[in-house]
Every structure is written in C-alpha cells, then in structure tokens.
Amino acid sequence: MKQLAYLNKYFWRYRRHFLLGFLFVSLSNYFRVLQPQTIREALDLVVENLYLYRMYQGTELEGDFFGMLSLQLFYFGFLVLVLAVFMGLFMYWMRQTIIVMSRLMEYDMRKEVFAHYEKLDLAFYKRNNTGDLMSRITEDINKVRMYLGPAVLYGVNLISLFILVIYSMLMVSAELTMYCLIPLPFLSISIYYVSTLINTQSEKIQQQLATLNSTAQEVYSGIRVVKSYVQEAATVKHFAAQSDRFKQQSLRLAVTNSLFFPLMVLLTGMSTLLVIYFGGLQVVKGTITPGNIAEFVIYVNMLTWPVTAIGWIASIVQQAAASQKRINEFLKTQPTIVNLGSNTQDLSGEIEFKNVTFTYPDTGITALKEVSFKLEPGQKMAIIGRTGSGKTTIADLLLRMYDVTEGQILLDNQALSTHDLAKLRKRIGYVPQDVFLFSDTISANIVFGRREAPQAEIEDFARYASVYNDIMDLPKGFDTLVGERGVTLSGGQKQRVSIARALIKKPDIVILDDCLSAVDTNTEKQVLEYFSGALAQKTAIIITHRIYSLLQFDKIIVMDGGRVVEAGTHEELLANKGYYADLFEKQTEEVPTASL
Numbered sequence: 001m002k003q004l005a006y007l008n009k010y011f012w013r014y015r016r017h018f019l020l021g022f023l024f025v026s027l028s029n030y031f032r033v034l035q036p037q038t039i040r041e042a043l044d045l046v047v048e049n050l051y052l053y054r055m056y057q058g059t060e061l062e063g064d065f066f067g068m069l070s071l072q073l074f075y076f077g078f079l080v081l082v083l084a085v086f087m088g089l090f091m092y093w094m095r096q097t098i099i100v101m102s103r104l105m106e107y108d109m110r111k112e113v114f115a116h117y118e119k120l121d122l123a124f125y126k127r128n129n130t131g132d133l134m135s136r137i138t139e140d141i142n143k144v145r146m147y148l149g150p151a152v153l154y155g156v157n158l159i160s161l162f163i164l165v166i167y168s169m170l171m172v173s174a175e176l177t178m179y180c181l182i183p184l185p186f187l188s189i190s191i192y193y194v195s196t197l198i199n200t201q202s203e204k205i206q207q208q209l210a211t212l213n214s215t216a217q218e219v220y221s222g223i224r225v226v227k228s229y230v231q232e233a234a235t236v237k238h239f240a241a242q243s244d245r246f247k248q249q250s251l252r253l254a255v256t257n258s259l260f261f262p263l264m265v266l267l268t269g270m271s272t273l274l275v276i277y278f279g280g281l282q283v284v285k286g287t288i289t290p291g292n293i294a295e296f297v298i299y300v301n302m303l304t305w306p307v308t309a310i311g312w313i314a315s316i317v318q319q320a321a322a323s324q325k326r327i328n329e330f331l332k333t334q335p336t337i338v339n340l341g342s343n344t345q346d347l348s349g350e351i352e353f354k355n356v357t358f359t360y361p362d363t364g365i366t367a368l369k370e371v372s373f374k375l376e377p378g379q380k381m382a383i384i385g386r387t388g389s390g391k392t393t394i395a396d397l398l399l400r401m402y403d404v405t406e407g408q409i410l411l412d413n414q415a416l417s418t419h420d421l422a423k424l425r426k427r428i429g430y431v432p433q434d435v436f437l438f439s440d441t442i443s444a445n446i447v448f449g450r451r452e453a454p455q456a457e458i459e460d461f462a463r464y465a466s467v468y469n470d471i472m473d474l475p476k477g478f479d480t481l482v483g484e485r486g487v488t489l490s491g492g493q494k495q496r497v498s499i500a501r502a503l504i505k506k507p508d509i510v511i512l513d514d515c516l517s518a519v520d521t522n523t524e525k526q527v528l529e530y531f532s533g534a535l536a537q538k539t540a541i542i543i544t545h546r547i548y549s550l551l552q553f554d555k556i557i558v559m560d561g562g563r564v565v566e567a568g569t570h571e572e573l574l575a576n577k578g579y580y581a582d583l584f585e586k587q588t589e590e591v592p593t594a595s596l
C-alpha cells in the first residue's frame with residue numbers, strides 16, 4: 001500500500017478539489033438523511049390522523065379534515081422533493097470536484113511518466129519491451145485513476161453517509177440499529193471476494209484480448225507471406241482457437257457478474273427483514289412509531305451501496321497499488337546518460353576516438369575493442385565492415401546514446417561529456433540505418449529537428465536528398481501523410497526523406513548509417529554529389545557496405561569483430577590487399593557501372 005503514497009503529492013496539489021468534494025458529499029448526504037425523517041413524520045401523521053378521520057367520517061367536517069390532511073401530506077411531499085433537489089445538486093458538485101480532480105491527476109501523472117520515459121537512455125528501451133512501456137502508461141494509469149476518482153469518491157461518501165445514517169438510526173433505537181447492521185459486514189466481505197474474482201477474470205480477458213489483437217495484427221502485417229505460403233486456413237484456425245479461449249473466459253466472467261446483484265439484494269433483504277420484525281415488536285411495545293420502521297427501511301437501503309462499495313473499494317485499491325508499484329519502478333529508474341556538460345558552442349567537427357572499448361550493458365557483448373581514429377574538421381571517413389562488426393556502435397557512442405566503457409571520445413579536443421547533451425545531438429545530423437518516419441506529413445517529418453524551417457528550405461533539402469520528384473508525384477505532395485495513417489513509401493524513399501530530415505538541421509557533423517542501401521545507383525550518385533559539394537566543409541562519417549569512389553574519403557576504416565583491422569585511404573587499402581581490396585574487387589565485378 002505504501003506504493004500509493006507516491007500519489008499524495010497529487011492530493012496535495014489538488015487539495016482544494018478534494019476538500020470541496022468532501023464538503024459537497026457531506027452536504028448531499030445531509031439532505032439525503034433528512035428524507036427518511038420527513039417520510040417518517042408524514043407516515044406518523046397519517047397513522048395518528050387515521051383514527052380522527054374515522055371519527056369525522058360521514059360528518060360535514062369530513063371534507064375539511066381530509067383537505068387539511070392532504071395539505072399537510074402535500075407539504076411533506078414537497079419537502080422531500082426539495083431535499084432531493086438539494087441532494088442532487090450537491091451530488092453533481094461532488095462529482096465535479098472529485099472526479100474532475102482524478103482526471104486532472106491522471107493527466108499530470110501520464111505527462112510525468114511520459115516525460116520520464118523520454119529521459120531514459122537507449123539501454124532502458126532495449127531492456128523493456130514497448131508493450132510493457134505502453135501498458136504502464138495506459139492500463140496501469142487507468143487503474144490508479146480508479147483509485148484517485150471512484151474509490152476516493154465512494155470512500156468519502158461511505159464515511160460521511162455512515163456517520164449521518166448511524167447517528168440518525170441511534171437517535172431512534174440503538175437495538176434496532178444493531179439488528180439491521182448485522183448482515184452488512186457479510187455483504188461487504190462477500191462483495192470484496194466477488195469483485196476480486198471479477199477483477200482477476202477481467203484481467204485474464206484483457207490479456208487474451210491483447211493476444212487476439214496481436215495475432216490479428218501480425219497476420220495483417222504479414223499478409224503477403226501468409227498468402228504466398230497459402231496459410232490462410234491455418235491462420236484462421238489459430239485465430240479461432242484464441243477467440244474460443246476469449247469466449248470461455250468471458251462466459252466465466254458473466255457467471256461471476258451475475259452473482260453480484262443477487263448477493264447484494266439477498267443481504268440487504270435480510271437487513272430489511274430484521275428491521276421489520278424487530279421494529280414491529282418495538283412498535284407493539286410502544287418504543288418506536290410505525291413511521292420509524294419506514295425510516296429504518298430507507299436507511300438500510302441507503303447503506304446498501306456504500307457498504308457494497310467497501311469491498312469494491314478494497315479491490316480497486318489493491319489493484320491500484322499493484323499498478324502504482326509498476327509505475328514507480330520505471331519512475332525510479334534513472335537515466336545512465338545524463339547531461340554533465342555545459343559546452344554549448346557550435347562544433348568545428350574534430351572527432352577523436354582514443355582506445356575506445358564498449359560493452360553493451362544489457363547483453364554484455366563487447367562491440368568495440370580499442371578503437372582509435374582521428375578526423376580533422378571537414379574530413380570525410382567511411383566505415384566499412386561485415387555486419388555486427390561494430391559500425392553502428394561508433395555512431396551511437398558519438399551521439400552519447402551510450403557512454404564508452406574504456407577509452408575516450410574527444411570532440412573539438414574536449415571530452416564528449418563536457419558538451420551539452422542536447423546541443424551535441426542537435427549539432428550532429430544522424431541518419432540511422434533503420435529508418436523511422438512518424439505517422440505525419442512528409443513536411444512534418446523533414447522538419448522534425450528544425451520545426452521553424454520554411455517551406456522553401458524543406459523543398460531544397462528534399463532536392464538535395466533526391467526525393468523531391470518522388471514527393472511531388474504523391475497525391476498531396478509534401479502534405480501527404482506517411483506511415484500507418486497514410487501512404488507507404490518505398491524503403492529508398494524513406495531513406496531519402498530521413499536524409500533530408502538530418503540535413504535540414506544544418507548540422508556540424510553528419511553521420512550516415514548505411515542509409516543509401518535501398519536506393520538505385522543513379523539516385524545514390526546524386527546524393528553523393530551533393531555531399532561532396534555542399535557538405536565539403538562538414539565532417540562526415542559514412543557507414544556502408546558499398547565502396548563509393550565518387551566521394552573522396554580522407555580516411556577509410558575497416559571494422560571486424562569490434563576492432564579496426566584496416567585504416568587508410570582508398571589507394572592505401574587497395575595496396576593492403578585485405579578485406580577492403582577484396583570487397584572492392586567483388587563490387588567491381590558485380591556492378592561495373594555502379595557508383596564505384
């Protein structure tokens with residue numbers, strides 16, 4: 001339960017809503033409790049006057065007496081109505097304060113969790129799967145919201161109603177109060193068990209629904225494979241089996257749900273029975289009036305829902321505590337990559353790796369071993385090597401997605417950590433290998449790192465990245481939606497949009513990670529021409545599997561198993577007759593007219 005203490009800061013922030021809510025609940029309940037008392041008075045009035053009425057029956061005063069009695073009853077009826085109006089009014093305000101409070105808290109909390117997620121480093125995202133992150137920010141926060149809103153509301157309601165009703169009951173008869181309260185703890189306990197059962201079953205159903213969703217989603221995403229392997233029937237069978245499990249679980253829940261109300265009615269019915277029986281005995285003895293019995297029956301009914309709610313609240317609080325525990329786990333996770341630097345100068349582009357060794361914290365894989373190289377401002381370097389040889393890791397370290405395990409990276413002759421992290425990332429234009437575009441317009445994707453860029457520049461950079469004509473061929477040009485909600489761009493088009501996105505930032509250093517792999521040789525040639533022209537003054541690192549003779553590299557390093565196994569210029573490496581020379585030879589044979 002101590003997990004929920006984290007939420008106290010929100011209660012403090014919205015204390016005004018909370019206190020007002022408490023006041024409105026109490027006022028609403030006050031008017032509610034006055035109702036049975038008015039009904040009791042009305043009923044007693046009728047009982048008392050019945051005798052007198054019989055006396056006047058048949059006389060000429062009968063009409064007057066009846067009129068007077070009706071007027072009094074009308075007055076009581078009107079009073080009950082007025083009380084109901086006040087009760088309803090305060091009930092409306094109670095929801096407007098407490099439920100609104102819970103929604104405000106939910107909003108603050110979701111924002112806090114999302115902002116915290118964004119601060120966490122890449123290693124955190126590798127350790128935890130996206131589904132888990134999503135469920136904590138959606139389902140878990142929803143469950144906590146149930147505690148902040150409905151549970152608090154019914155809890156506050158329960159306390160104030162209990163005090164008022166029990167007080168009013170005790171004023172009439174302590175003995176009768178005791179009898180009618182006997183079944184209520186049983187009601188509360190059994191509702192607690194039933195709602196816990198309902199919650200467990202609902203959770204299983206939710207999980208099964210998630211499985212069902214992902215099964216369907218996977219089939220739709222991989223529909224080409226499914227169709228080409230003629231696996232439609234098999235996937236339908238698999239889906240039907242999952243649906244069947246969902247159906248069974250839902251039917252089980254329906255059985256449990258149908259226990260809820262009969263149980264409630266049974267136990268409150270017993271309370272009513274006890275009130276009528278023992279109350280009747282007391283009326284005979286003359287200690288209470290018949291109106292008191294009616295008053296008590298209404299009290300018992302009033303208590304039914306709050307007492308039921310005890311079990312329900314307990315179950316909500318239990319779930320909220322479990323969810324808050326999961327949320328706290330992430331909130332307490334601190335990023336390992338933090339901003340230690342204050343250097344916000346633009347970069348001249350000098351990069352030096354000094355004996356850099358790096359081991360991925362989550363897998364223990366040593367991706368780089370004593371890697372050293374130096375680039376002067378404006379120099380271009382190619383990194384070549386087999387897959388898994390550590391090329392991307394070099395880019396990740398330069399962007400401080402991870403910190404080196406051993407050795408040092410210097411940027412402009414200063415340790416990487418002395419540079420302001422945000423500024424450092426802003427000054428590096430990085431085109432990652434796995435291109436990712438947001439479900440937004442092409443324009444919005446291009447200006448992602450420099451939102452104020454004017455349309456003319458967006459178009460210019462699309463031209464530099466050789467994607468302008470492709471974009472203009474789309475139905476809405478730069479306003480075309482891409483991704484899930486829009487058109488699907490080809491792999492090569494996506495790569496070029498992502499190049500435009502990196503270049504429009506006008507970075508000091510450019511890193512391209514195998515980002516021309518999916519474009520044809522002509523397009524590749526155009527992009528590289530732009531690089532050798534417009535980016536002549538920028539330091540650039542190009543990670544690739546292809547050898548480009550178009551672009552004059554000042555340096556080429558060949559990676560293997562995390563080490564730099566060859567380094568030098570194109571000519572030096574050819575003379576070396578190693579991996580590079582081999583690759584060059586193979587590529588010359590394969591594509592004699594390509595970009596070589």
Ligand SMILES: Nc1ncnc2c1ncn2[C@@H]1O[C@H](COP(=O)(O)OP(=O)(O)OP(=O)(O)O)[C@@H](O)[C@H]1O
Nearest residue numbers: 126360363365367386387388389390391392393394
């Ligand atoms: N986020 C990560 N967590 C753990 N290990 C990783 C991670 N990224 C890469 N590795 C491992 O580090 C090694 C180097 O990977 P890296 O991505 O740097 O290679 P690469 O040369 O860029 O490969 P490719 O040409 O296929 O992109 C590989 O063994 C890989 O499995």
